[in-house]
Each structure stands twice: as structure tokens, then as C-alpha cells.
Amino acid sequence: MVHVDPAAMETAEAALLNDGIDVVRLGYSDLIGAERGRDLLTRRFARTVGDGVAFCRSVYGTSPMGDVVDIEGGLSAGLPDVVAVPDLSTLQHVPWEPGVAHVIADLYNPDGTASGESPRTVLRGVLSRFAELGMRPVIGPELEFYVLEPCATAPTGWQRYGEGTGNVYTAGLKGDPENTLISSLRSLSAYGLDVVAANHEFSSGQFEINLWHSEALDAADRAFRFKIAVQELARIRGKRATFMAKPFNDEGGSGFHLHFSTLDADGQPLFDDPGGEDGLSAVARHGVAGVLAHAPALAALLNPTVNSYKRFGPDTLAPWLVDWGLDNRSAMIRIPPERGRAARMEVRLGDASANPYLAVAGLLGAAYLGIRDKLEAPPKLEGYGYDPAKADRLPADLGAAIGALEADHELRELLGAPFVAAFVAYKRNELERFSRWVTDWEFREYSYHL
Numbered sequence: 001m002v003h004v005d006p007a008a009m010e011t012a013e014a015a016l017l018n019d020g021i022d023v024v025r026l027g028y029s030d031l032i033g034a035e036r037g038r039d040l041l042t043r044r045f046a047r048t049v050g051d052g053v054a055f056c057r058s059v060y061g062t063s064p065m066g067d068v069v070d071i072e073g074g075l076s077a078g079l080p081d082v083v084a085v086p087d088l089s090t091l092q093h094v095p096w097e098p099g100v101a102h103v104i105a106d107l108y109n110p111d112g113t114a115s116g117e118s119p120r121t122v123l124r125g126v127l128s129r130f131a132e133l134g135m136r137p138v139i140g141p142e143l144e145f146y147v148l149e150p151c152a153t154a155p156t157g158w159q160r161y162g163e164g165t166g167n168v169y170t171a172g173l174k175g176d177p178e179n180t181l182i183s184s185l186r187s188l189s190a191y192g193l194d195v196v197a198a199n200h201e202f203s204s205g206q207f208e209i210n211l212w213h214s215e216a217l218d219a220a221d222r223a224f225r226f227k228i229a230v231q232e233l234a235r236i237r238g239k240r241a242t243f244m245a246k247p248f249n250d251e252g253g254s255g256f257h258l259h260f261s262t263l264d265a266d267g268q269p270l271f272d273d274p275g276g277e278d279g280l281s282a283v284a285r286h287g288v289a290g291v292l293a294h295a296p297a298l299a300a301l302l303n304p305t306v307n308s309y310k311r312f313g314p315d316t317l318a319p320w321l322v323d324w325g326l327d328n329r330s331a332m333i334r335i336p337p338e339r340g341r342a343a344r345m346e347v348r349l350g351d352a353s354a355n356p357y358l359a360v361a362g363l364l365g366a367a368y369l370g371i372r373d374k375l376e377a378p379p380k381l382e383g384y385g386y387d388p389a390k391a392d393r394l395p396a397d398l399g400a401a402i403g404a405l406e407a408d409h410e411l412r413e414l415l416g417a418p419f420v421a422a423f424v425a426y427k428r429n430e431l432e433r434f435s436r437w438v439t440d441w442e443f444r445e446y447s448y449h450l
Helices: 006-018 042-048 057-061 121-133 180-190 214-234 280-291 296-300 356-371 398-407 408-413 417-435 438-446
Strands: 025-029 035-041 053-056 081-086 099-109 135-150 159-160 194-202 206-211 240-242 256-264 325-327 334-335 345-347
Touching: 006 025, 006 042, 006 057, 025 042, 025 081, 025 121, 035 042, 035 053, 057 417, 099 121, 099 214, 099 334, 121 135, 121 194, 121 408, 121 417, 180 206, 180 214, 180 325, 194 438, 206 214, 214 240, 214 356, 256 280, 256 356, 280 296, 280 334, 280 345, 280 398, 296 356, 296 398, 296 408, 296 417, 325 345, 325 417, 356 408, 398 408, 408 417
Parallel strands: 025 099, 325 334
Antiparallel strands: 025 035, 053 081, 081 099, 135 159, 135 206, 135 240, 135 256, 194 206, 256 345, 334 345
16 A cells, blocks of 8 residues: 555645645656656645555556557556655746646555656665665756757758857857747746756757756756756747757757766765875776776666667767766766866766656666776776777667666666666667658668669
8 A cells, every 4th residue: 555644745735725826736757757747636635645646557658659568567467557646845836837836756556665667766776775885976967958949841840949050158149049048047947946057059959958966866856857847848939849869960969968976974075085096086986987887788778769879979079988088078977177075977978868867877876886896997088089999889779778788787686677677678669660660861862763
């Protein structure tokens, strides 16, 4: 039986009604990071969530095209339920939806055990391992995305918003003719996401908004909400925001960089050591080594789509090799120049399509294994990267990355068998569907001459 604290729910209901909130949006992440949820009337909130809110378990395995992938315990088991319980610590008023509050749910099986397929559950499990070491991981998310506007003559029906070359690191109307970035920044700040800065990125119509660092679960919650909110704000303006890894052949991809460090139980930073090589502690070096050792499997979580691997390659500023370096943006792991409390690694592997909970869980899981086993990193990259003679290549496609995840027994055990089985089944289905789909490239390449 799922446990819900009735007194806490009644107190929350009263406070929400007092604040003029008449609808609570209960939301949670599916396998790909899309939000699933339900709108609940506040005046019946405590009663409605009293035993949790039931959802079909196969929602984890529902594809963007509406295919229901038969994950274990799903379709072939008769489509049983999972139960969503609101985490009241995540309640936030939605500034662009008057009278609406949002709350993130934790997912359980009907017998009260945590749902192993839930991305938030997966992250909680990894954090429990760090707690055993007396450590509290800190994450700073950086996400890029494109804004598109309708175009009747474009093959997809969409074109890049604010087309113009060379607008990287600009602000204002030059690359953002309708000032959407300032408007979004204000709305996201009012939503409690702790956004701190925004700018036009390298490509036309591409933007980046930075979130401040915090302890890992909070950071993943904020990144999850951030992606959903950016998309919703774009819809309000009649536009589309996409976190697709590489939506255009003639422009670069969108990254999801994660800045990672860890504190001890007393809140002291564990990555800094003025007497250590490069000013880094042994914990930091072991963490780097763990991420490098498990990078092929991590690619499945941080680069989770067929499209993801079109972002990689030489001279893209997206990583191509399993390497690390000091303040080197051509490396997979960059060590920024700051030390002290700001000593950290920046993992540049991820693209913006990654599920924030799974990206953070995978990164932390790999780092944990390196710290636990005291792994040592190879020599750091000197100079510009992308030389395959210097380091191993990352997986070249989603199939290879999924194979690496299946073969990485330590990381699989850390993430949990139910999750890995569901994720692999989902992604194998994605690969199968893609393999049967005739692309525009194939038609252009073959139809005239063949």
C-alpha cells in the first residue's frame, strides 16, 4: 500500500486555496523526460491524492509517436498501474498560468515499493550510494535549445526564429527580434527555477539559459521543469522550443552540459586541494576517471536518440573522444579554472534531448564508481582535441551506446535492473522503427540516379 501523509496534504490544500490556487498540476518524468501528469482541483486535492494518483505503467514506454513499447510489467502484463504521490517540497505557483500550481510526483508500485522505472527513483538510488560515502553531489545544469516559428514553405512547417549569422553571445533584439529571452528569463525566475543568465548561442535561433548549481535532486528537478516551461512559454507565443540534439544540417547541435562537484556531510567542498596536482583532490581525480571509464555506457543516457550522434564530430565543440583536459572545450570533461568551492568538472558529453534525471543519475553513478574504486584517470588532453590517436572514440550511434550500457554491469547494477530493462527495450524499439523509415536523405541520394 502506498503511504500518503493525509495531514500534510490537507495543510497543503488549505494553503493553496488561501493563495488563490484552484488547480494543482501533478507532473512527473517518463523515460525520455517528457512530462506526464494530471490537473487536480485544489478543493479536492487532499482527497484525490489520499491513496496516490493512478497512471498506467506503460506511460513509461509510450513513444513520441504514440507507440506503446512492451516494457516488462507493461502491455503483456495487462497494462497495470503505477501510483503518483506529490512531493510537497516541490510545490511552485506557475506564473504564466494564474491560479495554477505545479508539483512533482514520486512514482510507486501499488504495493508501496518505489517504481524502478521512474527516472526520479533512479537518481534517488544513486544519491543513496553517495550518502554512504558521506557525500552530497552538487550539479549545475547548462541547456541549449532552438526557438522555431511557423513557416508554410518549410518542409517541416517550421523555420529558425530570428535568422542571422554570427550572433553568438549577443543579447537584445539583434538575434532575438521579439525579445523572447528576457520575457522567458523573468517567467522562469518567478517559477523558482533559479535561472541566472541567458544569451543567444552560436547558431541562428539557438539560445542558452543557465541555472544555478544546487544539490543533485533539486538541480535535476529544476532542469526537468525548465525544459517543460521553455516549451510551454514558446507555445504561448505561437512558437516551438526544441531541445532536439541537432535539428538542422546547416547549424550546430544543442548541448546539455553538467557541472559536477561534491560536498562532505558538513558542506565542505571535496574537489579542491591546493596541494594536489592541478589543484584537484584525489576525490576529483577519481571522479573524472569513473566518468571516463563508463563514458560509452553514459552516452546511452546523455545522448539518448538516433539524432544525438549527428551532433558529434571533429570541430563541433561537441565531444568525440573519451578524454579530459584543463579548461579545454574540445575535451569530453573540461576542468574549469576556478578552484576552492568552485572546483568542479564540466561534463560536455550530453545533448539537450537527455532526460535530466537520467543524465544526472548516469554521470553521478559513473563518478561514484570511480571514487569508490579509486580509479586513476589517463593523462589529460593537451591542445586541441578530436585526434583519435590520443583517446578512444565515443559510440558512433545509438545502437552502439545501448550495447555499451548493456555490457556495463557495474553501472547497470547502480541504476537498477527494472530501469535498464525498460530503457533498453524502449530504445531498441526506437532503433527498429527508425530502421524502417525512409528519410529525405535517402530519397535525395537515390531517387534520381537509381
